[in-house]
Amino acid sequence: MKNCKFGQYDETTKDSIYEYAQILLNKSLIDLYFEEIGKLPPDFFNPRKKGSLGCLVEKLHFNYEPNERPEPDFEVAKLELKTTPLKVVDNKYVSKERLVLGMIDYFEMDMETFEQSKFLKKNASLLLLFYLYEKNKVVEQVFKIIKLWEIPSKDIPVLKRDWETIHQKIREGKAHELSGGDTFYLEAARKGAGGVRDLRKQPQSDIKANSRALAFKSKYVNIIIGGEQGLQKALGEDFSISNLSIEEYLTSKFTPHLGKSISDIMKEYHLEYSPKKKDLAASVSKAILGIKQDNKIEEFEKANIKIKTIPLDMNGKPEESMSFKQIDFDKIVEEKWLESDFYNEVVNCKYLFVSFRKDSLGNKHLHKVFFWTMPKKMRQQAKAYWIDTKKKICNRDFGYFWKISDKKTFHVRPKARVASDTTTLHDGTITKKMAYWINQDVIYRIINNNGKTN
DNA sequence: GCATGATCATGC
DNA sequence: GCATGATCATGC
Numbered sequence: 001m002k003n004c005k006f007g008q009y010d011e012t013t014k015d016s017i018y019e020y021a022q023i024l025l026n027k028s029l030i031d032l033y034f035e036e037i038g039k040l041p042p043d044f045f046n047p048r049k050k051g052s053l054g055c056l057v058e059k060l061h062f063n064y065e066p067n068e069r070p071e072p073d074f075e076v077a078k079l080e081l082k083t084t085p086l087k088v089v090d091n092k093y094v095s096k097e098r099l100v101l102g103m104i105d106y107f108e109m110d111m112e113t114f115e116q117s118k119f120l121k122k123n124a125s126l127l128l129l130f131y132l133y134e135k136n137k138v139v140e141q142v143f144k145i146i147k148l149w150e151i152p153s154k155d156i157p158v159l160k161r162d163w164e165t166i167h168q169k170i171r172e173g174k175a176h177e178l179s180g181g182d183t184f185y186l187e188a189a190r191k192g193a194g195g196v197r198d199l200r201k202q203p204q205s206d207i208k209a210n211s212r213a214l215a216f217k218s219k220y221v222n223i224i225i226g227g228e229q230g231l232q233k234a235l236g237e238d239f240s241i242s243n244l245s246i247e248e249y250l251t252s253k254f255t256p257h258l259g260k261s262i263s264d265i266m267k268e269y270h271l272e273y274s275p276k277k278k279d280l281a282a283s284v285s286k287a288i289l290g291i292k293q294d295n296k297i298e299e300f301e302k303a304n305i306k307i308k309t310i311p312l313d314m315n316g317k318p319e320e321s322m323s324f325k326q327i328d329f330d331k332i333v334e335e336k337w338l339e340s341d342f343y344n345e346v347v348n349c350k351y352l353f354v355s356f357r358k359d360s361l362g363n364k365h366l367h368k369v370f371f372w373t374m375p376k377k378m379r380q381q382a383k384a385y386w387i388d389t390k391k392k393i394c395n396r397d398f399g400y401f402w403k404i405s406d407k408k409t410f411h412v413r414p415k416a417r418v419a420s421d422t423t424t425l426h427d428g429t430i431t432k433k434m435a436y437w438i439n440q441d442v443i444y445r446i447i448n449n450n451g452k453t454n
Numbered sequence: 455g456c457a458t459g460a461t462c463a464t465g466c
Numbered sequence: 467g468c469a470t471g472a473t474c475a476t477g478c
């Protein structure tokens with residue numbers, strides 16, 4: 001635990017660091033650390049001294065000494081902290097500049113592969129603190145977007161190809177010919193003082209090359225901002241003036257309704273109540289969140305937030321295991337873990353769990369609402385589960401997937417519309433459709449712990 | 455028509 | 467009572 005001015009956080013877990021970072025939202029350092037900044041030598045926040053804001057955030061806010069090593073800033077949590085500027089264009093935040101991710105050591109990168117690269121080790125998870133840029137200001141700048149970001153699996157192919165393009169030039173002794181235009185998301189950007197005095201040696205040629213750093217192009221940074229901003233926009237004015245994080249804001253919407261019955265909440269929102277409907281809980285959630293029933297949930301999707309409603313029995317126990325998408329048998333055999341559907345759309349997501357508990361009459365009441373992301377241990381289990389499932393599908397071994405009785409967190413089970421609902425694989429194999437599930441008792445534990453993961 | 459989220463039904 | 471198989475309701 002790190003003790004800080006505004007409480008404490010656990011520097012070994014991403015969630016805890018992220019939660020503590022939220023204090024910065026809509027604030028500047030001078031708002032929060034006026035006295036502390038007064039005691040610092042003026043050199044510390046000279047606008048000309050680049051990078052000083054990032055150091056100050058680490059020192060003042062996180063009570064953490066910045067490291068210069070290849071490991072991420074928060075080494076145990078494997079989380080790299082980045083502060084980066086925004087500007088406003090057409091009433092929208094866009095990235096002011098590329099996001100620099102570390103100097104290129106030509107000799108070192110020459111010997112690497114993408115998978116084992118320093119780049120991937122250091123930048124797989126980023127805590128991005130976007131602030132609104134103001135000229136000649138440092139500590140006065142206000143943080144506008146706080147985002148815990150992990151390289152999305154869908155972007156890995158592009159990033160990998162970009163990295164390999166750069167790598168290839170170094171291998172061919174053409175480091176001096178590198179250019180930002182070679183690549184799409186990731187670029188080898190000029191860095192350092194420039195000019196003759198900043199030239200460095202490269203491994204496969206005697207020609208000296210400019211010093212360069214790997215960086216996300218600002219276009220790509222805008223994609224990173226995009227999902228978050230779309231959601232902020234969808235939440236509207238109330239959210240912008242609330243000074244709350246997205247998580248806090250969304251959960252606070254539910255607070256006044258905790259304990260109320262579904263039918264009462266639906267009356268309040270003038271929704272039709274028919275107990276046969278299966279999406280009652282979902283439409284109630286949408287109503288409370290102010291999402292139109294005709295589905296504005298897309299913005300949540302873009303921000304990688306999934307809403308799951310969980311029915312609980314009288315004792316607060318989940319009535320069912322939790323189902324996810326169908327397994328695409330032909331696809332999974334071609335996939336790698338980090339690029340898989342399952343990793344992308346189930347594991348690597350943020351969930352908003354909305355639970356409803358039955359009373360003695362069988363009426364459902366809004367019970368607990370919280371955000372949840374899969375903790376590390378469970379992700380490891382998820383990987384083992386996925387590998388096992390994939391292996392059995394490769395072997396056309398459809399009868400022996402993990403079962404709930406195996407008590408291994410996940411299981412495979414059908415969820416097809418009817419029993420006769422089968423799927424035909426590319427080689428003509430016909431088999432029942434199956435889906436990914438998380439075991440009921442695991443959901444129970446998550447509910448009991450209010451989503452706190454350890 | 456089908457995927458998905460949610461729930462029901464049956465057998466041990 | 468639980469594990470497993472099966473089906474329902476809905477939206478796209």
